[in-house]
Amino acid sequence: MTLRASLSLRRTTFALSVSLEVPDGGVLAVLGPNGAGKSTVLSCLAGLLRAQRASVSLGERVLDDDRGHVPPHARGIGLLAQHALLFPHLSVLDNVAFSPRSRGASTRAARAVARRWLSEVGAAELADRAPAALSGGQAQRVALARALAGEPGLLLLDEPLAALDVDAAPAVRGVLRRVLRESGRGLTTVLVTHDPLDALTLADHVAVLAGGRIVERGPTRQVLAAPRTEFTARLAGLNLVAGVARRSATGAAVRTPDGRHVYGVPAPDLGDGDAAVAVFAPGAVAVHAGDAEVHGSPRNILAAVVTAVEPHGPVVRLRTSENVSADLTPQSVADLALDPGSAVRLAVKAAAVTVHPAPEQPRRP
Numbered sequence: 001m002t003l004r005a006s007l008s009l010r011r012t013t014f015a016l017s018v019s020l021e022v023p024d025g026g027v028l029a030v031l032g033p034n035g036a037g038k039s040t041v042l043s044c045l046a047g048l049l050r051a052q053r054a055s056v057s058l059g060e061r062v063l064d065d066d067r068g069h070v071p072p073h074a075r076g077i078g079l080l081a082q083h084a085l086l087f088p089h090l091s092v093l094d095n096v097a098f099s100p101r102s103r104g105a106s107t108r109a110a111r112a113v114a115r116r117w118l119s120e121v122g123a124a125e126l127a128d129r130a131p132a133a134l135s136g137g138q139a140q141r142v143a144l145a146r147a148l149a150g151e152p153g154l155l156l157l158d159e160p161l162a163a164l165d166v167d168a169a170p171a172v173r174g175v176l177r178r179v180l181r182e183s184g185r186g187l188t189t190v191l192v193t194h195d196p197l198d199a200l201t202l203a204d205h206v207a208v209l210a211g212g213r214i215v216e217r218g219p220t221r222q223v224l225a226a227p228r229t230e231f232t233a234r235l236a237g238l239n240l241v242a243g244v245a246r247r248s249a250t251g252a253a254v255r256t257p258d259g260r261h262v263y264g265v266p267a268p269d270l271g272d273g274d275a276a277v278a279v280f281a282p283g284a285v286a287v288h289a290g291d292a293e294v295h296g297s298p299r300n301i302l303a304a305v306v307t308a309v310e311p312h313g314p315v316v317r318l319r320t321s322e323n324v325s326a327d328l329t330p331q332s333v334a335d336l337a338l339d340p341g342s343a344v345r346l347a348v349k350a351a352a353v354t355v356h357p358a359p360e361q362p363r364r365p
C-alpha cells in the first residue's frame, strides 16, 4: 500500500516539517544525526504521537487528517523497535499468535499463523521457549514474526539491528532483507537507521533528515555514493561498487557491468546472480604509483587516475576516476607526489571488502 504522509510539529526547541511518499512495496530508509526527528516521524506514522498538522494515508485509508486520528492499534501498522519487547509471560508461539488472536482468530488458527511466520524468519524451533531464554538475535526474529503476523499494510523498523552484537546483526539483516524483498510480499516499509549498510542492503530509497527537515532524498546507492550533505558524506564515506554477485566455493565477487571483478567476503544471504554491491572503506584502499607491481595477500587491483585530493580530518581523501576513494596520510600523498591527473594503482584486500545483496535501483526519480 502506498504511504503518503505530511507532518508538521513544533516543540520548544524543535520543529518538524516532513513530507514522505513510499510506493506500494517500497522500502524507505530515514537517516539522520541524533535529534534530527527520525523517531518523531515514526511515532507520528504509528499514531503514538499526534503532529499538530498531519495528513497520513495508507492506500485508500486516511489515518490522520484535520478531521480525525486513527489510534495505533487500528492502523494496520507493524512496528519493530531496537529491543524486541516480547510479552515475558507468553511463549514465543503465543507472542506471535497474539496479533491474529486479537483480530478474532481462534487459538488454533492463530497458532497456525504464528508457526508459519516463525518458520519464515528462521525461528520455528523456538516456538515453545520463553522470551527470557532467547538471545538478542533470536528475540528480534520473533519480534519480526510478531509484527508480520498482524499482516500490516506498513512496517516501521526503528533501528532494528542497533542493539544486536556484531555476530547476530548480519543474520537478522539477511532475514529482514528476505522478508522485505524476496518474498514477493511487497511490504511498504519505513526504516530508521544510523547504519548506511542497513540503508544500502534493505532500502531502495533514502531520506536524510536534519533539524526536522529532509535535506536529501533519492535512490539509496545514488545518495550514498554521491552524498550532497556533509552528514551523509560522513555517514556513508564508503566505496560502493555495484554489479552482479558471483559466488564460488572460496568466496564472492561483484562483476561490474564493464566486466571487472571486485572480490570480497560474502554476506550470509548472498546468492549467485543477485544484484549486489561490494562495500569497502576508503581507509582499506592502498595507493601505489601507476607503474608499481603490487604483491601480497589476495587483492583487488585497479588502475585509476586521481581526480581530487581533499583534506578529510586527519587524513587526505583521494578521489579517483574509478569512483573509488582512498584515505592516505599527508606524508604518503607527498611521497607519491599525488595530484589530480596522477596515474595510480589502487589495491584493496579481499578480506576488507564485503559483498552484499542490494536492492535493484528503481528507475523512478
Ligand SMILES: Nc1ncnc2c1ncn2[C@@H]1O[C@H](COP(=O)(O)OP(=O)(O)OP(=O)(O)O)[C@@H](O)[C@H]1O
Pocket (backbone or CB within 6 Å): 011, 013, 014, 032, 033, 034, 035, 036, 037, 038, 039, 040, 041
Ligand atoms: N517527548 C519529547 N518532549 C520534548 N522534546 C522531545 C521529545 N522527544 C524528542 N524531543 C526532541 O525532539 C527532537 C527530535 O527528537 P527525535 O527523538 O525524533 O530525534 P531522532 O532523530 O530520533 O534522534 P536519535 O537518533 O537520537 O534517536 C530532539 O530535539 C529531541 O530532543
